[in-house]
Amino acid sequence: xxxxxxxxxxxxxxxxxxxxxxxxxxxxxxxxxxxxxxxxxxxxxxxxxxxxxxxxxxxxxxxxxxxxxxxxxxxxxxxxxxxxxxxxxxx
Amino acid sequence: xxxxxxxxxxxxxxxxxxxxxxxxxxxxxxxxxxxxxxxxxxxxxxxxxxxxxxxxxxxxxxxxxxxxxxxxxxxxxxxxxxxxxxxxxxxxxxxxxxxxxxxxxxxxxxxxxxxxxxxxxxxxxxxxxxxxxxxxxxxxxxxxxxxxxxxxxxxxxxxxxxxxxxxxxxxxxxxxxxxxxxxxxxxxxxxxxxxxxxxxxxxxxxxxxxxxxxxxxxxxxxxxxxxxxxxxxxxxxxxxxxxxxxxxxxxxxxxxxxxxxxxxxxxxxxxxxxxxxxxxxxxxxxxxxxxxxxxxxxxxxxxxxxxxxxxxxxxxxxxxxxxxxxxxxxxxxxxxxxxxxxxxxxxxxxxxxxxxxxxxxxxxxxxxxxxx
Numbered sequence: 001x002x003x004x005x006x007x008x009x010x011x012x013x014x015x016x017x018x019x020x021x022x023x024x025x026x027x028x029x030x031x032x033x034x035x036x037x038x039x040x041x042x043x044x045x046x047x048x049x050x051x052x053x054x055x056x057x058x059x060x061x062x063x064x065x066x067x068x069x070x071x072x073x074x075x076x077x078x079x080x081x082x083x084x085x086x087x088x089x090x091x
Numbered sequence: 092x093x094x095x096x097x098x099x100x101x102x103x104x105x106x107x108x109x110x111x112x113x114x115x116x117x118x119x120x121x122x123x124x125x126x127x128x129x130x131x132x133x134x135x136x137x138x139x140x141x142x143x144x145x146x147x148x149x150x151x152x153x154x155x156x157x158x159x160x161x162x163x164x165x166x167x168x169x170x171x172x173x174x175x176x177x178x179x180x181x182x183x184x185x186x187x188x189x190x191x192x193x194x195x196x197x198x199x200x201x202x203x204x205x206x207x208x209x210x211x212x213x214x215x216x217x218x219x220x221x222x223x224x225x226x227x228x229x230x231x232x233x234x235x236x237x238x239x240x241x242x243x244x245x246x247x248x249x250x251x252x253x254x255x256x257x258x259x260x261x262x263x264x265x266x267x268x269x270x271x272x273x274x275x276x277x278x279x280x281x282x283x284x285x286x287x288x289x290x291x292x293x294x295x296x297x298x299x300x301x302x303x304x305x306x307x308x309x310x311x312x313x314x315x316x317x318x319x320x321x322x323x324x325x326x327x328x329x330x331x332x333x334x335x336x337x338x339x340x341x342x343x344x345x346x347x348x349x350x351x352x353x354x355x356x357x358x359x360x361x362x363x364x365x366x367x368x369x370x371x372x373x374x375x376x377x378x379x380x381x382x383x384x385x386x387x388x389x390x391x392x393x394x395x396x397x398x399x400x401x402x403x404x405x406x407x408x409x410x411x412x413x414x415x416x417x418x419x420x421x422x423x424x425x426x427x428x429x430x431x432x433x434x435x436x437x438x439x440x441x442x443x444x445x446x447x448x449x450x451x452x453x454x455x456x457x458x459x460x461x462x463x
Contacts, residue, residue, distance in 0.1 A: 009146070010147060013144065013147060013150075013163075039163075042147075042148060042150075042166065043144075043147040043148065044147075046148065046191045046192075047168035047169050047170075047190075047191055047192065048169070048171065048172075048190060048191055050191075052146065052147065052148055054145055054146040055146055055147075084146035084147075085146070
């Protein structure tokens, strides 16, 4: 089961507790998470299912590679961090 | 007469109320968040706020208790692109159009005979309709799939967008929308089919042979007179225009001092001859001429203008007023406008004199009177 953790900044908009879900790709794990927390989906992914332009995802400390299809492999003990990029935070 | 103004800003939504003695900021909501637009629906009192969270995307919130509490509701969503479809590059721009919501740029309630119907104009160019007070949204496919929609160009932002939506009070199936950059589009069947209006508009910035092409017109703001919906006014990228035939054809209003450039326009709800503009030093500078904030008013259909300045700063003021930054109430006596430097002014005498409500608000995107 991969562990998914979310940036603290998202929590004031939508509660995103750390959870564990099965899956062998980033898409599979995120879909499993968002099926149980549908509101959070639109905060991380756009309507085409891509990672939002100013969001980034790390898998075991490595920056996610496939931002459109989310095919990055995930191991059973992987840790996935969903955070906001430094870009996109206009003053 | 409206005693309440809502002000959408880069750092929150502010409610401004007319007390017996003065206008005062009575409530701050979404403090710290980027509220790009708001709407008051006079049919049921609902309030809508569009927020751009940057990292987390565009969200819509609704209040059904006059702003006491808010709930996040659905945001418009673009559908998946058809299999194998490759969007054309955006004209004048080295980029293809992305089917994803970039900004909610226009809100309008449907007609009195369309309870729950709301229109939303967006970047990158989709017009959305909700038939349940914003619980869900649907892209208007006839306009989105119109073969000429891909000719819409960008503006100050990177994407084309719909910012103005005028629902004919006589016939709510008749809707005019303003597109930047893409002219004025008209439906007479509630959005089932669309025609390009805008004959007579002139794009000074285009090559000579394309200057009068209706689809190349950068409409900054489109408004319609409630009492005479055949009359519409436009503040355009390089001029001011007026239509007296329901947006089909337009007459340019020239030689207006200090400038014909600007973003907003307001028309008197009962008098189609009377309109207000907030001029700015054109295009490449976009600030008041000589540091003086003024409002231009015509009472004769654009033949002549008065430049109104009483109560407005007349030295070293660099306030720019965006397209939704000016509004008029139902009487036509009260107007309010807000600027990029966080100044808010209100008049109760049609613009003859203005009161400064604040000069310390965040950058103002939209000013809207509550309507009954």
